[in-house]
Structure formats: structure tokens, C-alpha cells
Amino acid sequence: MVQANLVGVSITGSGSAQLSRALSNDxxxxxxxxxxxxxxxxxxxxxxxxxxxxxxLSHIAAEAGRQALAMAKLPPESVQLIILATSTPDDLFGSACQVQTLLGATHAVAFDLTAACSGFVFSLVTAAQYLRQGVYQNVLVIGADILSRWTDWSDRRTCILFGDGAGAVVMQASDVDGLLGFELCSDGRLNGCLKLSYQSEPLEIVEGIQGQQGTFQPITMNGREVYKFAVSRVPEVLEKALFRAGKTPRDIDWLVLHQANQRILDAVAERLEVPSERVVSNMACHGNTSAASIPLALDEVVRAGKVRPSDLIATAGFGAGLTWGAAIFEWAAGPA
Structure with a gap:
């Protein structure tokens, strides 16, 4: 059982999968x-x-998790919970258990969490509740998506945006709470702006009883509406999370947003008056990797030696659902 005084959350390691096959704009x-x-x-x-x-998906998620565990110096068998944020599992019933097996995390409970591009932030906050309640001490949160599976490569509005990737962080119970504040939101009225929907056909199972069978269709998006939504709601949700954390935008060392569009990152940073050198952007290389984008971008700056212990990181995810959320935390690990 976790000790009673360990009621805080520390993020002690990060990792990401290394994919080798790049698809250029040309x-x-x-x-x-x-x-x-x-x-x-x-x-x-x-x-x-x-x-x-x-x-x-399971293999790249496990690779990211393995790197995060190595940075945190935590053996896989010490992990008690794995949360896999993904919208593109290998198995519709979930892929987290397969990741658990690949990692050798034999004592971990594992489940998938689906919130599209907000999935990592939602998973981060979910994991924190288990840690704060003393249920678990060591949690692995992974964001991973293979969006190329569901991209319409004949649609230039969407095929230019998406890529594949995986990133992860280790969260541990601590006597000092590094997750300072968060805010999560959803609005199903905007669901049609961005979706990967199921399309069915009627199927007569026996006479008089009809069911349905079908498959999911490629990603569709109303880019203009998603952009308007993001530049309005993301600064707002960050400001609320900062308020809960007792911080202001001036306290931010690193702004790590979902990597959807550079214009969105610029607009959010401008509204919050965060200098561009504090805004993490890797979309030129990776595109939009959905639930993977935040931990992937975070891991890059951590391994570049830019993020130091106690640096304040503000992160926000936004996307299909529509969902959006922000979390404010202090980095606990030393240089990679």
C-alpha cells in the first residue's frame, strides 16, 4: 500500500517511439x-x-513506454497501471493489455482511453486521480496513434495533416504534488466537425430480425470550424488551468500544445503572451499525431536537455468529440 503522505504526483520520465519512414510534402x-x-x-x-x-500500434506504444520507464529508472514489473490514449487500436476491444505484455509489466492493470487528440491530457489527469487516492504508486501513460490507417489519401484537406507516432510519461506518487492544476471539457454538439465515423449496412440475422454490419470510414474534418474552435477555447482552458494552479502565463517555462497546426500554436501563444522560444513545436517533422503529439513533443525537448527539474509545463489537447483540456505540471526528472 502507498504511504499516507504520498498524495502528490510527479512526472519522472518520458519516452517516444522512433519511426523511420517519412512521407514528405513533395x-x-x-x-x-x-x-x-x-x-x-x-x-x-x-x-x-x-x-x-x-x-x-501496440509495438510503437510499448517502445515509447520502454523509453519512459528507462528514464524514470523504473522496472516494468513495478508499473501498476497503464493507460493507453489512442483512437486507432490494433483491436477495437483495446490494445493496452497487449502493450502490458510487450513491456513485461506483469503486475499492471491496463486499459485504453479514447479522447482523440485530447487523449493524452485526459489520461494524465485520470492517472493522477489513482495516484492521489493512494491506489497506485507507479503509472505509465502512453499516447499513440497510427492515423495513416484511417486517412483518405485522396483528400488533400486531411491527408496533409496526419502522421503516426507514440509518446509516454511515467507518473509516480510523491510527497510533493507536481500536477498543479487542470481543466477538461467536452461538447458533443460539435462532433460533426471532426470524426472517424462508423457506417453500417442492414443485415437480416433471421427472418424478422435485422442487425447491422459495417466498418469505420476515413477521417473527415471541417478545418475552418476546428481552427476557430481551437484558437478560442484553448487559451481559455489554459487560463482556467493556470488559475487552478495559482500560476499565470508569465510563469510558463514550456508551452506544449497538441501539434495540430502551427497557426493555432502561434495564436494561442500570442493571446497568452508566451514568447515563441518557450513554445514547443515539432509538427514540421511529425505532423498531427493525435494522442501522441504532446508526449512526443515533450520527450524531444526533454532529451535535448532543454527541460530542467521544476520547470513549469503548460499543456493542452484539443480535437474530436469535440474535447479539449489543459494540465499544468512541474517536470520532476533530471536531464535525459
Missing amino acids: QLSQIVDTSDEWIASRTGIRQRYIAETQQS
């Missing part, structure tokens, strides 16, 4: 009417990584 221009200049000027994206045919 290559995309061979299949849709677009160009590197057109894509980069509107999104900030220059390329994205595509998982190899033999790479499963």
Missing part, C-alpha cells in the same frame, strides 16, 4: 493536388512519419 504532391509550399504555409508541416506495415 511526395504527397504526387497523389493529390498540393505542394510543399502550400502545405507548409498553411500548417507548418513539412513531413510526417508513417508506421511500417509490420509495426502495430
Whole structure:
């Protein structure tokens, strides 16, 4: 059992999967009417990584988790809970248990959490509740998506945006609480703006009883509405989370947003008056990796030696559902 005084949360390690197959804007221009200049000027994206045919979601998620555990110096068998944030599991029933097996985390409970591009922030907050209640001491939170599975490669409005990836953090019970504040939101009225929907056909099971069978359709998005939503709601939710944390935008050392569009990052930073050098952006290389984007971007700056212990990190995810949320935390690990 966790000691009674360990009621806080520390984030003690990060990791990410290394994918090797990049798809450039120039290559995309061979299949849709677009160009590197057109894509980069509107999104900030220059390329994205595509998982190899033999790479499963579970495998890249496990790779990210393995790196995070190594940084935290935590053996897999000490992990008590794994939360996998994903919208693209290998199995519709969930992939977290397969990740648990691949890691050798034999004592961990594991489950998937689906909140699309907000999934990592939602999972971070969910994990914190288990730690604060003393239920678990060591939790692995992974954000991973293989969006190339569900991209319509003939639709230039969406195929230019998405890439594959996985990132992870280790969260541990602590006598000092590093998760200072959060705010989570949902609005199903805006669901049609961004979705990966199921489409069915009637199926007569026996005479007089009809069921349905079908499959999920590729991603569809109303880019204009999603942009308007993000530049309005993301600064607002960050301000609420900062207020709960007793902090202001001036206290932010690193702003790590969901990597959806560089113009969104710029607009949010401008509204909060966060200097550009404090805004983490890796979308030029990775594109939009959904639930993976925040931990992937965080791990890059951590391993570059930029993030130091006690640095204040403000993060926000936003996307399908529509869902959005923010979390404010202090980095607890030493340099990678």
C-alpha cells in the first residue's frame, strides 16, 4: 500500500517511439493536388512519419513506454497501471493489455482511453486521480496513434495533416504534488466537425430480425470550424488551468500544445503572451499525431536537455468529440 503522505504526483520520465519512414510534402504532391509550399504555409508541416506495415500500434506504444520507464529508472514489473490514449487500436476491444505484455509489466492493470487528440491530457489527469487516492504508486501513460490507417489519401484537406507516432510519461506518487492544476471539457454538439465515423449496412440475422454490419470510414474534418474552435477555447482552458494552479502565463517555462497546426500554436501563444522560444513545436517533422503529439513533443525537448527539474509545463489537447483540456505540471526528472 502507498504511504499516507504520498498524495502528490510527479512526472519522472518520458519516452517516444522512433519511426523511420517519412512521407514528405513533395511526395504527397504526387497523389493529390498540393505542394510543399502550400502545405507548409498553411500548417507548418513539412513531413510526417508513417508506421511500417509490420509495426502495430501496440509495438510503437510499448517502445515509447520502454523509453519512459528507462528514464524514470523504473522496472516494468513495478508499473501498476497503464493507460493507453489512442483512437486507432490494433483491436477495437483495446490494445493496452497487449502493450502490458510487450513491456513485461506483469503486475499492471491496463486499459485504453479514447479522447482523440485530447487523449493524452485526459489520461494524465485520470492517472493522477489513482495516484492521489493512494491506489497506485507507479503509472505509465502512453499516447499513440497510427492515423495513416484511417486517412483518405485522396483528400488533400486531411491527408496533409496526419502522421503516426507514440509518446509516454511515467507518473509516480510523491510527497510533493507536481500536477498543479487542470481543466477538461467536452461538447458533443460539435462532433460533426471532426470524426472517424462508423457506417453500417442492414443485415437480416433471421427472418424478422435485422442487425447491422459495417466498418469505420476515413477521417473527415471541417478545418475552418476546428481552427476557430481551437484558437478560442484553448487559451481559455489554459487560463482556467493556470488559475487552478495559482500560476499565470508569465510563469510558463514550456508551452506544449497538441501539434495540430502551427497557426493555432502561434495564436494561442500570442493571446497568452508566451514568447515563441518557450513554445514547443515539432509538427514540421511529425505532423498531427493525435494522442501522441504532446508526449512526443515533450520527450524531444526533454532529451535535448532543454527541460530542467521544476520547470513549469503548460499543456493542452484539443480535437474530436469535440474535447479539449489543459494540465499544468512541474517536470520532476533530471536531464535525459
